[in-house]
Amino acid sequence: MKLYSYWRSSAAYRARIALNLKGLDWESVGVDLTAGAQKRQDYASVNPQMIVPTLDDNGVIVRQSLAVLEYLEETHPEPALLPDTPGARARVRSIAQFIACEMHPLNTMIIHAYMKDEMGLDDAAVTKWYMRWTTRGLDALEASLADDPATGTYCHGDTPGMADTCVVPHLFNIARFGVDISPYPTLERINAACVTLPAFADAAPNRQPDFVPD
Amino acid sequence: MKLYSYWRSSAAYRARIALNLKGLDWESVGVDLTAGAQKRQDYASVNPQMIVPTLDDNGVIVRQSLAVLEYLEETHPEPALLPDTPGARARVRSIAQFIACEMHPLNTMIIHAYMKDEMGLDDAAVTKWYMRWTTRGLDALEASLADDPATGTYCHGDTPGMADTCVVPHLFNIARFGVDISPYPTLERINAACVTLPAFADAAPNRQPDFVPD
Numbered sequence: 302m303k304l305y306s307y308w309r310s311s312a313a314y315r316a317r318i319a320l321n322l323k324g325l326d327w328e329s330v331g332v333d334l335t336a337g338a339q340k341r342q343d344y345a346s347v348n349p350q351m352i353v354p355t356l357d358d359n360g361v362i363v364r365q366s367l368a369v370l371e372y373l374e375e376t377h378p379e380p381a382l383l384p385d386t387p388g389a390r391a392r393v394r395s396i397a398q399f400i401a402c403e404m405h406p407l408n409t410m411i412i413h414a415y416m417k418d419e420m421g422l423d424d425a426a427v428t429k430w431y432m433r434w435t436t437r438g439l440d441a442l443e444a445s446l447a448d449d450p451a452t453g454t455y456c457h458g459d460t461p462g463m464a465d466t467c468v469v470p471h472l473f474n475i476a477r478f479g480v481d482i483s484p485y486p487t488l489e490r491i492n493a494a495c496v497t498l499p500a501f502a503d504a505a506p507n508r509q510p511d512f513v514p515d
Numbered sequence: 516m517k518l519y520s521y522w523r524s525s526a527a528y529r530a531r532i533a534l535n536l537k538g539l540d541w542e543s544v545g546v547d548l549t550a551g552a553q554k555r556q557d558y559a560s561v562n563p564q565m566i567v568p569t570l571d572d573n574g575v576i577v578r579q580s581l582a583v584l585e586y587l588e589e590t591h592p593e594p595a596l597l598p599d600t601p602g603a604r605a606r607v608r609s610i611a612q613f614i615a616c617e618m619h620p621l622n623t624m625i626i627h628a629y630m631k632d633e634m635g636l637d638d639a640a641v642t643k644w645y646m647r648w649t650t651r652g653l654d655a656l657e658a659s660l661a662d663d664p665a666t667g668t669y670c671h672g673d674t675p676g677m678a679d680t681c682v683v684p685h686l687f688n689i690a691r692f693g694v695d696i697s698p699y700p701t702l703e704r705i706n707a708a709c710v711t712l713p714a715f716a717d718a719a720p721n722r723q724p725d726f727v728p729d
Contacts, residue, residue: 349658349662350613365609365616367612368612369605372605372608388586390586391582394586395564395579399564401612415644419647422634430634444563
């Protein structure tokens with residue numbers, strides 16, 4: 302199994318955690334987003350979306366991180382990334398999708414580059430944009446998790462799963478921007494519990510073969 | 516079954532189509548996003564994300580449109596919104612998620628309002644932003660669909676499903692902005708096939724009880 306990945310990509314990070322949680326043997330193929338490698342014909346023919354990650358499971362191509370997670374769950378059910386009942390599964394998916402559909406897309410590398418290079422915004426305006434959506438998202442996530450008895454050591458109960466694979470990369474990303482997460486104690490606690498697990502630690506950006514130190 | 520919806524929301528529109536495709540009996544509860552009803556305590560307590568849709572299935576609360584679709588698929592498997600094999604299911608989910616995670620989030624009502632009101636951008640700058648991500652997204656979607664023998668009358672084969680529930684609302688939205696979709700003949704053809712089906716037609720914005728004409 303091959304994962305087209307980029308060390309700093311949150312979306313690829315989610316897929317790496319899931320592959321590790323499933324205990325699968327996989328190989329990372331680095332796609333250097335800073336060099337535009339995602340637009341080269343060899344990669345665009347695998348993924349016309351020209352983003353990472355893409356999973357290649359012996360010729361079955363899966364694009365989009367949450368589709369990779371669902372695919373792994375269907376092809377390698379144990380250990381499960383989703384709980385048993387439809388309502389609980391929906392809860393976990395809704396947390397994952399809130400991060401993937403509402404929070405992450407607004408603050409990718411490509412969006413910040415466009416704002417600076419093509420909209421002519423200065424760093425302060427981009428930071429204000431970043432903080433607006435990050436704060437709104439973290440407030441909602443914390444409210445979803447803190448007040449729900451279904452939250453356990455991890456986002457759902459005491460087994461790490463699909464929601465946690467999204468929370469950890471997102472918190473890694475916002476730590477890089479210097480955001481204070483102390484107003485979000487539930488997220489902070491869940492993140493701390495996750496990052497000690499080998500599946501999460503081995504998926505971290507600085508443990509990837511294509512990692513480049515700042 | 517109740518769906519908290521807003522007539523113009525693309526995400527709510529996806530859930531409405533899915534409920535109709537499943538042949539379910541459901542009631543629409545309008546949440547007027549233009550009046551800020553999503554931030555009122557009565558709705559925020561149901562959905563701390565303060566966005567639509569939210570499904571209330573006799574007390575089981577499901578947030579996020581794609582989580583609603585997966586929930587309906589698990590609780591009412593027929594007619595199926597996803598094909599049978601893991602690879603095909605991944606293909607359909609990746610199309611749906613590309614729209615939900617990469618295209619839609621960048622051009623919601625709230626984003627445009629922020630750009631105008633808080634960033635001070637003029638209409639031309641917002642339109643340029645809109646067109647940049649819309650064109651990039653449509654190019655990738657068309658490339659994914661046009662060159663793939665798995666594409667049929669609909670996004671996947673000859674049965675409407677999860678990907679179509681995302682394509683139709685997105686094309687409705689871009690038509691509203693006057694985008695020419697003739698460079699995207701596969702999307703145009705699929706959309707035309709879908710909108711003749713009652714499940715899609717009945718889910719259209721102007722057929723909703725909370726619809727307000729311009």
